[in-house]
Amino acid sequence: MVVVMSADAEEADVQAVVTVVEGAGGEAFVSRGVNRTIIGLVGDVEQFGTLNLNALRGVSDVIRISAPYKLVSRENHPDRSVVRVGGVPIGPGTMTLIAGPCAVETPEQTLQAARMAQAAGATLLRGGAFKPRTSPYAFQGLGEKGLRILADVRAETGMPIVTEVVDANDVELVASYADMLQVGTRNMQNFALLQAVGGIGRPVMLKRGMNATIEEWLMAAEYIAQRGNLDIVLCERGIRTFEKATRNTLDISAVSVAQRLSHLPVIVDPSHSGGRRDLVLPLTRAAIAVGADGVIIDVHPSPESALCDGPQALVDDDMRELAATVRALPPIVGRTLTTV
Amino acid sequence: MVVVMSADAEEADVQAVVTVVEGAGGEAFVSRGVNRTIIGLVGDVEQFGTLNLNALRGVSDVIRISAPYKLVSRENHPDRSVVRVGGVPIGPGTMTLIAGPCAVETPEQTLQAARMAQAAGATLLRGGAFKPRTSPYAFQGLGEKGLRILADVRAETGMPIVTEVVDANDVELVASYADMLQVGTRNMQNFALLQAVGGIGRPVMLKRGMNATIEEWLMAAEYIAQRGNLDIVLCERGIRTFEKATRNTLDISAVSVAQRLSHLPVIVDPSHSGGRRDLVLPLTRAAIAVGADGVIIDVHPSPESALCDGPQALVDDDMRELAATVRALPPIVGRTLTTV
Amino acid sequence: MVVVMSADAEEADVQAVVTVVEGAGGEAFVSRGVNRTIIGLVGDVEQFGTLNLNALRGVSDVIRISAPYKLVSRENHPDRSVVRVGGVPIGPGTMTLIAGPCAVETPEQTLQAARMAQAAGATLLRGGAFKPRTSPYAFQGLGEKGLRILADVRAETGMPIVTEVVDANDVELVASYADMLQVGTRNMQNFALLQAVGGIGRPVMLKRGMNATIEEWLMAAEYIAQRGNLDIVLCERGIRTFEKATRNTLDISAVSVAQRLSHLPVIVDPSHSGGRRDLVLPLTRAAIAVGADGVIIDVHPSPESALCDGPQALVDDDMRELAATVRALPPIVGRTLTTV
């Protein structure tokens, strides 16, 4: 941690900082510059954070240098992790395709979408039973009925299930059906929910908040990890920017950055970031090429009647191209498509 | 609602849209342009929203024209509303000062902050007992113990209490102490929480999500209203932009825009938007001048030892200037400071 | 300047940094932390900037601490400056109203707008003869003919003129007519233009780039100052964010921040930031209340026929309210309306 004094700070102000830091058991190294004095702190950063140093007189800025997350950091765990979902690995060396309908609507639609997904190379089935919707007047999902449909389709196809949980109270219920729990973009800082999924014995897919920095995303993962659950998969799904040609702006660099900072697997959602069917395949290729550990894609047997996000679901022709892509591209980046 | 066809759409594509709309009981008016055809839809917009029109062939864009919120809209309720919190009004004609410590730490600190607030002209006391924190290692608040402190200070000072609730499970507990429940910026789209506060008989202060558009903010209010609670106060607290000189960018225009679109009162939080003590007074003046129905401000008897957001809490000199400002400025914009 | 070493940097890497810094005549103070080593540099920051320190092995980050601008900085010039435009002051203690048509169209329209502006309290006339337009098919301004119209209206009304220059080649021409040159938001980093206006003996109004940080804005002012022209007025006009309810988001905090960092006057353009007539008066009030040294406003005798930005020009009723506001509000913040 570095304390930067303001240009008009006096010697007494500098001494006050040193005294506070040393009083907390830390060490303070003072460097006097032409315009400013800076003080390097050595010791327990978390404790320094409670000292409220930037409220002291003459302090202009306090700059944190160590990462504020620990359990998910690669500094303390250099090897990248593999998370297993119902036996299917997500992590280095492989490229895992997760696909399925945005929302579970009927048993037929879900089974048909699962078959499409499987034919394209998917080994995990996604499908939403609880939907967080911006409007209270929009379709909110089938709830537990949807979970039962997913379980039936798993029995039929053998595909483990990934599904969203939106309320801390529902975590046990959803975990009793799902193989991996999804925390959605709007809930990335719903700390009650993060703690609840941290306490349950199931892998978690944590979507990046559409307004969250990579650091905040990793801090949200740290909340889950802190409760004892390290089976976390990070999912980049686009951030909010000034550009309106796409629903969100896929932050493709974030995949590499997050993999460098954290040992957790990082996957990409090309369907929700672009919000347009014609972008799903190009963005899928970009995601695999940049080194994502997986992609998660919306498919629907009849997108024109989908109750949720129909415009971005892939249709038949696309599925054939997807199948070809997920086989041809991973080897170029030293990976193989995950198979069962 | 307007459907814009793509440049290469065929006549059959246009007819397909018309058929779908008419099949849903709506009317479709077709305008054929030189490059494009557009179709104006008349009827029930919510229902059109379920038709998934932009998945139809040849459809380039679907543009919604009516506001997607109803209960909080000024279209159906032209007069601006007054929300009463323990008898204190927030709304047109008045300017209400809410102040207190960011976090409740001790009975003494809370009482002292309340006295400072009251001396400056505050009629409502803010104070956090449950704190949503980005880091799992940061101080998370005193919980119910903090609520009891707030209740004691209310008894002592007569100031009604505004305090945050972060978990749907805590709504009843917090409502048993608080006069107004606060939903924080990170929870603006925590729909379970919105529904829970919608079902409890207490006014709600809804902070704008730091990444939320004004429309999404009003949709979040609609979630609360839909459960029968229309005592909602909107609070602008800054949005996330590329500028890093301030913690967030106070969107001062949003006050006017929200007041024009919705009948709900709109207040401003100048402490959290700037994140810097030296900006609190200028931004407070801007907020009152733009026409806010109130401001909510952090005060702390000894900011240098605050457990939360100390750097932005006002100190004594500032409090005197604040007191002068909240008396002198509102009359210029046709308001008076709310008193008890 | 502070050099932060990466967690896996070796002692030799630290020594290499020290050697390079000392070789350049600087001093390096090494602080060894539990996870990281940091090195505080003392000496000539500009020179350190050329050392390319973050390309050295083991260097994780290089953090600049001093402001990169000098001539416009308040560190070296603590008193806030007054800039005089044809005798009219802009700076501390006063609030200067600049108004006029977005684009000069005809002598009659310009004179009429100037009379409206003057009646409301304006002492400077704005008007565009050269217009930078996003589309090559939009009206680009009358050019020199427009400048002659402005000069005639100045002769008639006594109001000094503020007008935009968009090309370094036109600076002499425009300066031969104008009392203050405006550099527009799209040209804030047109360095050839900045240098040209820096070399001409006329005050310059520098609009903030809609995507520029406050630091970049001050660096652009430094370009002008470096050529010997310190008569610079900064103008906040809104930044680009995700919010689309307004054309841009007025960054009201930037007024205070820029005044704290720089001695230059700071004014606000409430017309272009909001892009909506109904926001001009509220944002004008906010600007004056926050402490702006002036405001610049679009007025047009018949906005419905304006060739440029008609929707945001004030009309008669608004003008009366504006006149009342610019007289009543400044005294509350210790200023008086500038008069001739």
Place this chain on the structure above:
Amino acid sequence: MVVVMSADAEEADVQAVVTVVEGAGGEAFVSRGVNRTIIGLVGDVEQFGTLNLNALRGVSDVIRISAPYKLVSRENHPDRSVVRVGGVPIGPGTMTLIAGPCAVETPEQTLQAARMAQAAGATLLRGGAFKPRTSPYAFQGLGEKGLRILADVRAETGMPIVTEVVDANDVELVASYADMLQVGTRNMQNFALLQAVGGIGRPVMLKRGMNATIEEWLMAAEYIAQRGNLDIVLCERGIRTFEKATRNTLDISAVSVAQRLSHLPVIVDPSHSGGRRDLVLPLTRAAIAVGADGVIIDVHPSPESALCDGPQALVDDDMRELAATVRALPPIVGRTLTTV
């Protein structure tokens, strides 16, 4: 174009719009909805743009539907274009590697960088002689001396040259040396410069403004095209967002979107968007996989002593990996690396 009336618009307001539109030779189709009336306009959109419709009473919004650019639009030119730079093609079917030093420093450094680039598969040499720099105290480039160095290296290596021009006055000079002129991100809306490069017989690479929407980028290209120069290559180089882990956020989706809207080739600059060496190769792979027509990369023989952007230049090991990537990846997306 669609005119949306406000909820309280009267019949006379609607008629006024119709009258204005018909008076301008257009047709107006009125659709009366439950809450709002909308009017579809058919005719010459550019002319409607001058009518200032949203200043009319009762008009709530005017929505443009056709693209505002024509010459660069794919609507009027469905086949994607190939631009030839000194004989080297950029366009569909190929993937062109452009590489070289950010800034030309010495003949040796430039030649060495060119050799590195060529060995990796580059067929065009980039190098800056005129540098737009945020700080007036930073290295501004060698100017014409740098252009002569580039010409010498072209003679030696046979690689055509791409170099930036920052001032309309320099266009002839730079064009007398360069095979392709680069317009940089800060100059994307420097209209004088756009017009100057539009009038010279040389291909132009137009970088996207870091704050520009895709539509504004295409409008800037339209400025160039309108002067008769259609040899334009668009270059995505990252946009400014709230995320600070990378210098800018590479908008990988923009490649696909721009290729769909415009017939012009689109390339990617992975060096400047990320601003970090460790991101260059992953982002290069993402760019090729998404379907970019080329990539432009910084290389420097000794990055630690580079006068400009050293931290992002590739070094030897990276160059070998780059060479492998640009050969292996394009065939997967139906392209071949451009060779001479």
